[in-house]
Each structure stands twice: as structure tokens, then as C-alpha cells.
Amino acid sequence: MGDPVFGIEKLDKDLKGIPEKKLVLFSASPSVGNEVFGYQLIYNNIKAGSKVLLLLNRTSPDAYLGDMEDYGFPVENKLTILDSYSSITGVIPTGKPHIISVDNPYNKDEVFHKLLSELDKGYDLLVVDSFSLLIDFFDFQTGLSLLEDIKKKLEEKNTSGVILFTDWNYEAKSIDSLIKAVNSTVEIKGVEKRVIFGQYFAVIKCDWTEGKTFSSVLFKAVKPGGIKIYFPKILVTGPTDSGKSSFIHSASKDAVSVDKLGGTIALDHGNLEFDGYKADLFGTPGQERFDPLLKLLGGEAIGVFLIVDSTKPEQFPRAIEMLRKTEAYGLPIVVVANKADLKGALSLKEVEEKLHLDNEIGLVQTVAEDLSKVDPNQPTKLKKEGVDKALSLLFKQLT
Ligand SMILES: Nc1nc2c(ncn2[C@@H]2O[C@H](COP(=O)(O)OP(=O)(O)O)[C@@H](O)[C@H]2O)c(=O)[nH]1
Ligand SMILES: [Mg+2]
Structure with a gap:
């Protein structure tokens, strides 16, 4: 023994x-x-x-x-x-x-x-x-x-x-x-x-x-459950429609969204337990008109999930801009290359190249659990495998 x-x-x-x-x-x-x-x-x-x-x-x-x-x-x-x-x-x-x-x-x-x-x-x-x-x-x-x-x-x-x-x-x-x-x-x-x-x-x-x-x-x-390493604030940011709400809902047991006019305009929040860790996720809105809020929402975050749509490289500069606006640029970051199930999705390597982030940043691909259930007006459930990989990559960086 x-x-x-x-x-x-x-x-x-x-x-x-x-x-x-x-x-x-x-x-x-x-x-x-x-x-x-x-x-x-x-x-x-x-x-x-x-x-x-x-x-x-x-x-x-x-x-x-x-x-x-x-x-x-x-x-x-x-x-x-x-x-x-x-x-x-x-x-x-x-x-x-x-x-x-x-x-x-x-x-x-x-x-x-x-x-x-x-x-x-x-x-x-x-x-x-x-x-x-x-x-x-x-x-x-x-x-x-x-x-x-x-x-x-x-x-x-x-x-x-x-x-x-x-x-x-x-x-x-x-x-x-x-x-x-x-x-x-x-x-x-x-x-x-x-x-x-x-x-x-x-x-x-x-x-x-x-x-x-x-x-x-x-x-x-x-x-x-006992002692869980706790991360009180992890930011989930990225361009509109990239899958922030989907990610938060898929990772958490009890996520809530403040939804208005069919899109998330205020906040997503979710609470999760994973592999001995406990974390609170906070989502930002993606639309530029809410940019004045970003600095406030990013405050006191200790790590970031940056969600991008793998089929929309034209939004990548916007994704990077959101990191800057939330003042999250220096924090541990995991990039979630979402919607990898869609036609025309970039490979992980292409996403990495086009984002121009340094290679110490974690990068994970995620896909919808069931493409036939994806509703253009609703967050969708993402496959557990990718979500778990993203969580463990970030949590490892944080401990
Ligand atoms: N095919 C596919 N659709 C997705 C995926 N993730 C999210 N979606 C869809 O993309 C849209 C935007 O997702 P949402 O999570 O609301 O994005 P947000 O604006 O960043 O919060 C919704 O219609 C989702 O159902 C994915 O991995 N694959
Ligand atoms: Mg949303």
C-alpha cells in the first residue's frame, strides 16, 4: 500500500x-x-x-x-x-x-x-x-x-x-x-x-x-462532496452567436441567462462542479453596443474562456478586442473553437494561426451534442467531451 x-x-x-x-x-x-x-x-x-x-x-x-x-x-x-x-x-x-x-x-x-x-x-x-x-x-x-x-x-x-x-x-x-x-x-x-x-x-x-x-x-x-478548489469568477467572452450561452449552460448545473429580444443582452451565469473544482462562470454580451459594460463584467475574473465560432474567422479580431475590453488579456485563457460540427469549420490549427495568440494558450474544439436539435434562437447543448477538456485545461492553468 x-x-x-x-x-x-x-x-x-x-x-x-x-x-x-x-x-x-x-x-x-x-x-x-x-x-x-x-x-x-x-x-x-x-x-x-x-x-x-x-x-x-x-x-x-x-x-x-x-x-x-x-x-x-x-x-x-x-x-x-x-x-x-x-x-x-x-x-x-x-x-x-x-x-x-x-x-x-x-x-x-x-x-x-x-x-x-x-x-x-x-x-x-x-x-x-x-x-x-x-x-x-x-x-x-x-x-x-x-x-x-x-x-x-x-x-x-x-x-x-x-x-x-x-x-x-x-x-x-x-x-x-x-x-x-x-x-x-x-x-x-x-x-x-x-x-x-x-x-x-x-x-x-x-x-x-x-x-x-x-x-x-x-x-x-x-x-x-467535501473540499473543492473554488474559482469565484471565470469570464466567458467572445463575439455574438459564437456559443457563450451554450458553453455556460453545457458546463453548469444551474445556469441562468438574462434574455431580452431573442438574444442575450445582459448576463449569463452558471455554477459548476468538475473534477474536484467548483467555479462560477460569468458570460458577457457579444454585441458592440454593450462594450461599455465589458470592463465591469471582466473585473476580478481570474481566468477566461474565449468562445469563437470556427466558421467565422472574420470575427476573430472582434474576439481579441473583447479580451482587451474585458481587461482579461493577461489572464489564463482557453480558446473554445465552437461549432466545429458545421461545414466550413476551420481546423484547430487554422483557428490558432488566425487568432494570432501565443501558443501557451489552451485551445479546444467543441461541437453541438445533436446538430438536428440546434435552434437558431436558443443556446444548444455542447458535447461533454469538448466542454470537459476546456474546463480541465483552464483549471490546470489556475492551480
Ligand atoms: N451547429 C452548432 N450550433 C451551435 C453550437 N453552439 C451554439 N450553436 C448555436 O449557435 C447559436 C448561438 O449560440 P449562443 O450560445 O446563444 O451564442 P452566444 O450569443 O455567444 O451566447 C444558437 O443558435 C446555438 O444553438 C455548435 O457547437 N454547433
Ligand atoms: Mg448568449
Whole structure:
């Protein structure tokens, strides 16, 4: 069996899983939750056949497992839980064989002893939810000394470890020693401007990926589905009738168009989930009379789909002009050469040549799912294959 995984594609790509004997800290600011990272991690490793032990002091095993299920991560009784919560609240332990009760969670000797002797049985992965509560029960120093014991045990038993932690304004000195004590740290933070309007995570330390640097990514915790890398604004632009609305409707589960006078004059918006990503697509109108809107619509976009009609090279200069007007020229761009099913459609190579874009830009051909259903007054459904290829090309550029 390979090393435990994070179960979050971006982290698994960056860090290649969690090597045995390594300890990873997920450090969240108080405004954002970190528990879904734990759920996803546990689920994916259990699914892969790993033996996982959870030290749980944040909630009851039943509530924890129920929440996991709500996120689409059922583990049944394959997860062993050291329950350091129930006896504080007077909840009677269920006596299930995969749940080990701590009689007195305030007794650090009992907690330490039960944890270490359980680890002796040989696990692939230990998860602690939550390390900050452990510190609050005892004190920071005691937490750190437990961490040292855990590290020794992970070494001895070839186990990987993940601890979930919320930084409730502890002293900077304490946080420094915590980060020093672990092999890797993933920070989870909110994007705050008076209100929190986004959440991101970033690897800020890793001692087994020498010299690599990591980008931060926005995410959303989706129920069910778990952690999805989130792109809040992706622009879909291009000349009139090129297929912007068709693309947005084909890519999204719940697209809406503001239609007037038979053509889209205001906005298309769609929300999609694809391959561990979540994104909001915003379409622009193509007609020149709406150009004054383009700069506004393009604002804060982080990537662009430029839709062109493969049979209309005469519109290509207009397509490029729209990139300029939305101020999207420097962003990651995927060109969607649509209507490749029509007679006279240019090949991908011809589209590329005639657009004069540099070759780092992704280029994908798309076609209507069913030509006989194409209605000149309605967006049409595009074949999934091309749409998916366009999505994955852009998302790869963005992460
Ligand atoms: N044959 C064909 N027709 C398409 C395709 N994509 C869109 N259309 C049609 O082209 C017209 C314009 O599409 P629409 O998505 O509304 O373009 P928009 O103005 O850019 O939003 C509609 O009649 C669509 O049904 C395609 O791939 N093949
Ligand atoms: Mg449209």
C-alpha cells in the first residue's frame, strides 16, 4: 500500500501524499473550519484500505460520523476512534468495538497512554481532531510534549499523522514551536474584508519536497462532496452567436441567462462542479453596443474562456478586442473553437494561426451534442467531451 493521501487533489499533487513517519499540521484561523479536511482525508484513506485512528475530543463519535456522511464520506465502522469527548458530556459510550473510550479526558496520563498504546497496534494514519482543544484542556507545553511522544511513535510504527488545529490567538512563540515540531504545515485562512468572502489554503512548510514552492488556492466545503478548489469568477467572452450561452449552460448545473429580444443582452451565469473544482462562470454580451459594460463584467475574473465560432474567422479580431475590453488579456485563457460540427469549420490549427495568440494558450474544439436539435434562437447543448477538456485545461492553468 502506498503512503496515506490527503484526498484533496491539489495537496496530493503538491506533496505526493503523506510519507510514513511524517506529521502534518492543518492550521486554521478561527473564522474558517478545518474539519472537512479531516473528513476527506479519513474517508479517502479508509477507501484505499488504510488503517486509520482518530483521536476525537471535539464532538461525539456519532456526531462526527454523521457529519462525515453528510459530506458524502461514509466510513461505517472502519474508522477506529479514541473517544475523548463523550464522558465529559455524560453521553454513554456506545460500546462499539471500533470506539475506545477515554474515561477522564482531563487526565492527560490516561489520554496519552491510551493514544500511544493504540498506536502500538500499528496504524497507517493518525488524525487528531482537535489539537487546539487538547491544548485548552491542558496547556500548550503539554500539547507539545504529547506531540513529541506521538512523533516517536509514528517513527517507530511507520505511521503518518495529521493534526487539526485552530489558531485561537495563541502566543506567536507557541505557534512557532508548533510549526517547528511538525514536518509540514497547511494554513487555512479566510479572505477578509470586514466580512469573510472566501477561504483559502496553502502549504507553508514541507520538509519532504525540497525547494518546491506552493500556491494558495480558494476552496469551498461542499455538502456532499467535501473540499473543492473554488474559482469565484471565470469570464466567458467572445463575439455574438459564437456559443457563450451554450458553453455556460453545457458546463453548469444551474445556469441562468438574462434574455431580452431573442438574444442575450445582459448576463449569463452558471455554477459548476468538475473534477474536484467548483467555479462560477460569468458570460458577457457579444454585441458592440454593450462594450461599455465589458470592463465591469471582466473585473476580478481570474481566468477566461474565449468562445469563437470556427466558421467565422472574420470575427476573430472582434474576439481579441473583447479580451482587451474585458481587461482579461493577461489572464489564463482557453480558446473554445465552437461549432466545429458545421461545414466550413476551420481546423484547430487554422483557428490558432488566425487568432494570432501565443501558443501557451489552451485551445479546444467543441461541437453541438445533436446538430438536428440546434435552434437558431436558443443556446444548444455542447458535447461533454469538448466542454470537459476546456474546463480541465483552464483549471490546470489556475492551480
Ligand atoms: N451547429 C452548432 N450550433 C451551435 C453550437 N453552439 C451554439 N450553436 C448555436 O449557435 C447559436 C448561438 O449560440 P449562443 O450560445 O446563444 O451564442 P452566444 O450569443 O455567444 O451566447 C444558437 O443558435 C446555438 O444553438 C455548435 O457547437 N454547433
Ligand atoms: Mg448568449
